[in-house]
Amino acid sequence: MVTNNIINSHSVVLVSGGGRGITAQCIIYLAQQYGCKFILLGRSEILETEPEWSQGCTIEADLKKRIMQHLIAQKDKPTPIKVQKIYKQLCQSREVHHTLSEIEKAEYCSVDITDSLALKTSLKPIIERLGKVTGIIHGAGTLADKFIENKTEQDFYRVYDVKVEGFNSLLTNIDIPELKFIVLFSSFVSFYGNAGQSDYSLANEILNKYAYLLRQQHPHCKVVSIGWGPWDGGMVTPQLKELFEQQNIKVIPQQVGAQMLAEELAQTQSNAAQIIIMSKPISPAAKIVTTEKNSYRLYRRLTLTSNPFVYDHVIGGNAVLPAMCALAWIANSCEQLHPGYRFSTCDNYKVLKGIIFDKELANLYCLDLTEVEKSEEEITFECLIWSETPKGIPLYHYRTVIKLAKDLKTTQTVSFEGMNIPQTSLDLRPYEDGTLFHKPRFQGIKEILELDDQQALFTCNLSNISIIDQGQFFTQSFNPYTADMLFQCLLIWVRKVYNSGSLPLNLLSLKQFNSLPFNQDFFIKMSIDEHSTTKVVASAIAYNPQGQVYLEANRMQVTPSNRLNSLFLNNTVASNDTICL
Incomplete structure (x- = not known):
């Protein structure tokens, strides 16, 4: 028999839905491996x-x-x-x-596990015989598949109650401090969704969130919610199995799934509260593009607490939305409207009135997207982010034109022949001397290799920003956090040449050839197109050490301002001046 600290021959495991089906197959395998005791609950x-x-x-x-x-x-x-x-x-x-x-x-x-009183009565004599429960496997579930407009309230609760109320009932009737593990059998549909299974998706997603909560409340107990892909058997009918095969999704053999469960229980150091087990992820199919041009209006409420990254992007005591994050908001929204298409180009991007997380933060921001050109290969949007003042006056924040491409096969490389890359860097510390206001989440410029009146060369590597910290501005095909380095490089040049702070104003075009990743070295080569005390314009490319180009920015424009010098130094949120809605 196998032993570990979580499950062994002395364990008493309470299993809902354990008498039949997939859960039963898992329990049989665990019994063979560990020789533990089981209390199997079922309606049959x-x-x-x-x-x-x-x-x-x-x-x-x-x-x-x-x-x-x-x-x-x-x-x-x-x-x-x-x-x-x-x-x-x-x-x-x-x-x-x-x-x-x-x-x-x-x-x-x-027993009906949703009936807490009946469950308590049934469990008491069994626990007295076998001992206190040391583990829970919640595998019970049922389906009532119908399109949502056809579902009845009874359909919903039949599915929901077994998953959610049933689990609540299990927890109510055992001694939680005695538990070594809790395993929740969730489903891949909680993440991907599935036609006719809105209730099943919802119930399983609640189990997923339960796992995070219980891990926090009971750190002594291993808690994991497993989003199983389709099994070979159980609720997967031959018709469903054929459908999954058409999508090239392999069903999970029962023995393999049981082994995966045992392996997960053996992972004593695992920090994952939620996992998905599938042969391949489900990718949304590209929609059939028609010639009809549509317009969309999307709304977003912004809060400081929902976007932790902006605490590292503060000017004059107020958090400021980075221009590249506003661009990501637009690009992400366009991609979500047309699955299968990816952001390729941004043209004529203008920062009209940036978004500041201060007392004037709008209650609601609007993103207007208008399709102006459409083909099977490319879709073009005119885009505008705006809000209203309390008096109903519109404020325009960002404007641009976005192009999505169906297949980004275009590649570009730079040649290192004749390119002089200095072996030593300049002794400049832009994050420390007030040249830049950016704090750790945005500090991706590692070395300044060259900087003169006409050009500059930088090496960069930005550490990963967690999904939680990214908040409402998460990365899809476009990474706004690494792309922010483009404007940071220009801000450094302006400070060194004009001794002035500056902020993004315009960008003639930004072409994306590949996503610019976190945690990887890359170069930014910048050339100055024109400059004066009132306007600086530059172009730049971001590329990796092998010469593969990620981004190409043409005619980035900033306006130098000495007033910004002191504001850059005040780069911590002034909590008493900031309203978090």
């Missing part, structure tokens, strides 16, 4: 002794014929509903008995 009523007339008969048609004969002998009318009900009860009873025969130390309890 089992027959202590099967009737003589049904014994030995396993073929469905023959068994149903015997059921009909039995009903006739009882002077009862053998209707299809009655025959099917008895047939189902016999099959379920046989399956539970088979499960129990495969496990040396197990007891089965027929």
Whole structure:
């Protein structure tokens, strides 16, 4: 027998839905590996002794014929509903008995787990015999697949209650401090969704969130919610299996799934509260593009607390939304409207009135997207972010034109022939001397290799910013946090040449050839197109050490201002001046 600190031969495991199906197969495997005790809960009523007339008969048609004969002998009318009900009860009873025969130390309890009082009454004598419960596997579930407009309230609660209320009932009736582990059987549909399964998706997603909460509340206990992909059996009918095969999604063999569960329980150092187990991720199919041009208006409420990254982008005591994050907001929204297409180009990007997280932060921001050109290969949007003042006056914040491409096969490289890369860097510390106001999440410029009146060269590497810290401005195909280095480089040049701070104003075009990743070295080569005390314009490319180009920015424009010098030094949020809505 295998042993570990979480599950061993002394463990007493409470299993919902453990008498039959996929969960039962997992329990049988765990019993073989660890020799622990199991309390199996299920709604199926089992027959202590099967009737003589049904014994030995396993073929469905023959068994149903015997059921009909039995009903006739009882002077009862053998209707299809009655025959099917008895047939189902016999099959379920046989399956539970088979499960129990495969496990040396197990007891089965027929009970509705959503009835907490009934569960308490049933569990008490079993726990007295087997010992305190040390682990929970919540595998119970049911389906009522219908499109949402056809679902009844009864349909919803039939699915929801087993998953959510059933789990609440389990926790209510055991001693949680005694638990070594809790495993929740969730589903991949909680992440991807599925037609007709809105209730099932919701219930499983609640289980996922439960896992995070319980891990926080009970750090002594391993808690994990497993979003299983489709299994070979259980709720996956032959028709569903065929559908998954058409999507090139392999079903999980029962033995393989059981082994995966055992391996997860053996991972004592794992920090994952939620995992998804599938052969391949589900990618949204590209929509069929029609010639019809549509317009969209999307709304977003911004808060400081929902976007931790802006605490590292503060000017004059107020958090300021980075221009590249506003661009990501627009690009992400366009991509979400057309799955299968990716951001390729931004043209004529203008920062009209930036968004500042201060007392004037709008209650709601609007993003208007208008399709102006459409083809199978490319979709072009005119885009505007705006808000209203309390008096109803519109304020325009960002304007641009976004192009999405169906397949970004275009690549570009730079040649290192004749390119002089200095072996030593300049002794400049822009994050420390007030040249830049950016704090750690945005500090990606590592070395300044060259800087003169006409050009500059930088090496960069930005550490990963967690999804939680990215808040409402997460990375999709475009990474705004690494792209922010483009304007940072220009701000450094302006400070060194004009001794002035500056902020992004315009960008003629930004072309993306590949996503600019976190945690990787890259160069930014910048050339100055024109400059004066009132306007500086530059172009730049970001590329990796192999010469592969990520981004190409043409005519980035900033306005130098000595007033910004002192504001850059005040780069901590002044909490008393900031309103978090």
